[in-house]
Amino acid sequence: MAAMAGGAGGGGAAEITLERTPTWIVASVCSVIVLISLLFERLLHRLGKRLTKGRRKPLYEALLKVKEELMLLGFISLLLTVFQGATQKICVRESLMQHLLPCPRNGAGAAKSVQHYAAGATVFTGVVGSTRRLLAGGGASSDYCLNKSN
Template structure:
């Protein structure tokens, strides 16, 4: 096998294989760029300024991820040649070392990547140079070549998942808001205008909206559980929508004003999406801080998930 234990190098690879892989990568990239351009043009023709700005943020995130990938690819070997003492390499580990090797590979026989059926030989494409370089000095790599590769994948998945999660939330919200369009059309009927006539006095505790939100769902601690399960079913009912609509009109407009509350909420959702979809610098530092404190035995990923709940309880 030419190219050593890491596999064949590029000069030993058939040209048709290299050309095929490059063609697929180029076609996928061009198709993605063309699709984003068409989507931006569609937002512009529909006069959706907030959605177009959100799309520009997604493009910026893709460019940032490409630059990060380039830095990790170029710096993979130099980073692995940064040597640290074996004692420092065994401090603040996120997982228990495999095979009882607490030094992180100080004896030069670490199992970086094993493949069954291959006589247990170590395979790591483009790897091992920096690791062996530090082993000869009696030290360990700051991050091994395999570790840099896994970090590369982790950062990429983290950013992509954030964008996908934001887009999925936006899509599900728009899907649920389609029901509200029918309720908004009902507000133009004479029956609704008669029912919401300000001259018809009604006690607050007699309304359907108040009856729905009083009782057990209003108990502190219980209402968060109720709200969690209610979001999967009828989080906003017809009476909730009409009550919020009437309250908004009474607070900001004249009582008998003609106003499309559903369209207003849709625009507000798009404005919020424009802010949420971007990965800001503080968010990157939060991710780095979580990586720093993710030490074995602390249960970081468990207790840190309760921070938003505690913060919400204090605000309420």
């Protein structure tokens, strides 16, 4: 399953794409996700009923707000997933990026900052497996904007 996520596999093994994954595996994973979300929704519904019976109106309103926020977060996540390919192809001029930085970029300070973030990325890589994963494994390459400007 880890190879399906588009992460970098080690050892030169062939990467299994979603198109090559057996249908029953995809269906079972989707069924488990739907089942978990339905159980969670029923749990929240019963908690809401219990709060209204116990005359805890402020807690019930807070629960409704949490449900709204979870719904919004899920919708935003869906939109980001659907449009990730188009978002990766957005190119911004280097001169404009210099003005958007929160701190001025100096020669020695920039190298130290890059080194700091690279060290943090290796720690994160050890925990998760890779610093960046794409759902389909494809996507725009890092030199897309350089090739486009030439």
